[in-house]
Amino acid sequence: MTADGAVWYVETGEDTKNVLVRFNPVTKKVLTWPIPGGGGTVRNMEHDQTGNLWMAESGVGRISRVTMKKTTSTQ
Numbered sequence: 001m002t003a004d005g006a007v008w009y010v011e012t013g014e015d016t017k018n019v020l021v022r023f024n025p026v027t028k029k030v031l032t033w034p035i036p037g038g039g040g041t042v043r044n045m046e047h048d049q050t051g052n053l054w055m056a057e058s059g060v061g062r063i064s065r066v067t068m069k070k071t072t073s074t075q
Contacts, residue, residue, distance in 0.1 A: 002047050002051055002053075002068075003051055004051075005024070005025060005026065006022050006023065006024055006025075007022075007023045007025060008020070008021065008022055008023075008045065008047070008053060009021050009023075009045070010035070010042040010045065010055065011032075012041045012042065017034075018034065018035035018040065018041070018042065019032050019033070019034055019035065020032065020033045020034075020035055020053075020055075020066065035055070035057075035064070040057025040058060040059045040060035040062055041057065041058050041059050042055045042056065042057055042058075043056055043057075043058050044056040050068075051068040052065055052066060052067050052068055053065070053066040053068070054066075
């Protein structure tokens with residue numbers, strides 16, 4: 001869980017290949033993004049003090065960073 005209360009995880013499988021998922025337990029909304037690069041399976045994910053996510057992608061030997069940007073909603 002990140003500082004904003006969101007739960008982050010990755011879905012990997014035959015039907016969903018490398019999809020980063022953000023679940024907001026307050027609003028019950030789910031947002032998804034494809035993880036670029038393909039081939040890797042995210043086995044571990046951590047967030048740092050600034051809120052960025054770090055993912056270890058096995059199969060491709062890569063560590064990826066997801067940089068979080070603060071946005072404001074007009075809704």
